[in-house]
Amino acid sequence: NTLVSRAGRAAHIEDEERVPQHLVEGCQAELWIVPRPVAPDGTMKFESYSDAPTVHALANLFCEIFSGCEPEAISGFSPTALAELGLERSLTPNRQNGAKRIVAKIKSYAEAQGA
Numbered sequence: 001n002t003l004v005s006r007a008g009r010a011a012h013i014e015d016e017e018r019v020p021q022h023l024v025e026g027c028q029a030e031l032w033i034v035p036r037p038v039a040p041d042g043t044m045k046f047e048s049y050s051d052a053p054t055v056h057a058l059a060n061l062f063c064e065i066f067s068g069c070e071p072e073a074i075s076g077f078s079p080t081a082l083a084e085l086g087l088e089r090s091l092t093p094n095r096q097n098g099a100k101r102i103v104a105k106i107k108s109y110a111e112a113q114g115a
Contacts, residue, residue, distance in 0.1 A: 026101050033059060033063065044110060
């Protein structure tokens, strides 16, 4: 699977970053999403890690989508966009739930930036 192989090449977060505040709650596998410092142009960057290859691949996809965006754009992302992207029909109900939790975690980081 190309998506899974891309996730394997993605930047990995450090062991010391695998802390409860970065854990995505409610996922079947342990998943951490870490925000990186806001860039000088105001954009955000995210990295993820999970031992579960498919979960890591899905999280990495969202990290790529939202990295390079300003907090306001991330905060304004609508959950209905998942359906518009066609992801919902490609994911099992459990994976759909996980995707929504990943997006919620990333949005929480953007909102913490004052978006």
